Amino acid sequence: MINIxxxxxxxxxxxxxxxxxLTSKGLAFTEYDVYKNPERVSEMRSRTNGRTYPQVFINDExxxxxxxxxxxxxxxxxxxxx
Numbered sequence: 001m002i003n004i005x006x007x008x009x010x011x012x013x014x015x016x017x018x019x020x021x022l023t024s025k026g027l028a029f030t031e032y033d034v035y036k037n038p039e040r041v042s043e044m045r046s047r048t049n050g051r052t053y054p055q056v057f058i059n060d061e062x063x064x065x066x067x068x069x070x071x072x073x074x075x076x077x078x079x080x081x082x
Contacts, residue, residue, distance in 0.1 A: 004029035014066040
């Protein structure tokens with residue numbers, strides 16, 4: 001089973017797009033809103049050098065942001081369901 005985690009912040013269009021893409025593929029994910037849970041910022045930074053939002057992790061591996069997620073989908077490398 002695939003484990004997807006997404007670090008987001010309110011008002012982030014790319015965050016919204018990433019969540020919509022994952023949802024449209026039927027992929028469950030855990031969302032970490034860094035404004036509601038500020039401790040998640042340091043956690044995210046310890047896991048990746050990425051500083052923009054969203055930051056997507058698949059099976060504990062940093063993927064990157066929305067454009068990286070979209071590229072994976074365009075290459076048909078994103079599973080249909082988890």
